[in-house]
Amino acid sequence: MKNNQITKLVESTQSLLTKLSHIKLLIFVLLVVGVYGYVILTISSLTNAQPSEEQITELSSPLKSAKIDDKLIKQLQQLQDNSVSVKALFNEARSNPFQETE
Numbered sequence: 001m002k003n004n005q006i007t008k009l010v011e012s013t014q015s016l017l018t019k020l021s022h023i024k025l026l027i028f029v030l031l032v033v034g035v036y037g038y039v040i041l042t043i044s045s046l047t048n049a050q051p052s053e054e055q056i057t058e059l060s061s062p063l064k065s066a067k068i069d070d071k072l073i074k075q076l077q078q079l080q081d082n083s084v085s086v087k088a089l090f091n092e093a094r095s096n097p098f099q100e101t102e
Helices: 002-047 053-060 070-082 084-095
Strands: none
Touching: none
16 A cells, blocks of 8 residues: 555656656746845845944953063063163163164
8 A cells, every 4th residue: 555655656746847847947047046136135134234332342442451560570670770781771772662683
């Protein structure tokens, strides 16, 4: 009994495919036009999208300044005070920060 149902299903599918074979080009063209239409609508909706208030505030927040350790500042000042050559190097760098060092 099941074999009979399967053969009927195959025969009906084959008859449907033969009927649709005459208009397969039309079906293909409609499918391609539908896909292109969907893509165009998606692109146009994405180009008109506005950022949310959260995104605006997140990106426009001021940059955080770098934090310099106080111990490092004290060590540099001690080095500057202890060595004459280091003191000269610091003074030279302050007077012309764009100068190339040798």
